[in-house]
Amino acid sequence: GALATREEMGFISSPRRGQRMLVAPQRWLDAWTEGYLGRLRPKLETIRMNSAIPLMSLIGQVNPRLREVALGGEVAASYRHLGLKPGTLSLYIDFGNPHVLKQLVSELKLRRDPQGPVELVGMFWNTNELPSFPTVPDALIYADLIGMGDARTMEVAEKLRKEICFDVENQA
Numbered sequence: 001g002a003l004a005t006r007e008e009m010g011f012i013s014s015p016r017r018g019q020r021m022l023v024a025p026q027r028w029l030d031a032w033t034e035g036y037l038g039r040l041r042p043k044l045e046t047i048r049m050n051s052a053i054p055l056m057s058l059i060g061q062v063n064p065r066l067r068e069v070a071l072g073g074e075v076a077a078s079y080r081h082l083g084l085k086p087g088t089l090s091l092y093i094d095f096g097n098p099h100v101l102k103q104l105v106s107e108l109k110l111r112r113d114p115q116g117p118v119e120l121v122g123m124f125w126n127t128n129e130l131p132s133f134p135t136v137p138d139a140l141i142y143a144d145l146i147g148m149g150d151a152r153t154m155e156v157a158e159k160l161r162k163e164i165c166f167d168v169e170n171q172a
Contacts, residue, residue, distance in 0.1 A: 025168040029161060033143040041147065044124060045095050050116030051109050058108055058118070059089055064134035068100045069093050072121065073144035076135035077156050084156045088117045090144060092136055095122045138164050 051058050059075055071079055073090030094100050101120070104110065110118060135141060138160060145157035 025165040029139060029142065029164060032139055033146055036140070036143045037147045040124065045122035047112065047120045048114050048116045049110040049118040049120065050113035051111070051118060053109055055086070055089065055117055059086060061108060062089070062091065067094065067128060068097060069104065070123070070130060070133060071135045072140060073119070073148065074153060076141045077145060077160065079135050080141065082156045082159055084152065088119060090119045090121060092121050092123045
């Protein structure tokens, strides 16, 4: 499975105790980010939108609901106190439940706009298990920031990268 592949790539070591450890967290994070941005992200349902409500007020009104909406990208980085004033609002939502989209559109007064600062992205995980809630996991926040590719987000991504790798090394 996926674990064997990571082991073969040298990301995971298997000590005899049977406890797996993530080694080379930088390499793992780069590979994950590349795979996500290159292969998975383009396949995810995405809707860009805008609102009459100014962005910072809009962000304040978002009420992440467990298993239906999670914060991603810049707004997640801001929530994690990484020193970023969001210029966009990325929400990962459960498109499988039509009520979620309807409710968001009505609550946030959203309308479709291909250039809009609000991005709704389809969740691609088991929505019952998200320990990082209300944000998506750090590796996904990191990938989102890298994918935006502007100087502001790259700087914050670098901060987050150090945190992720530090945490991984200290769990070992």
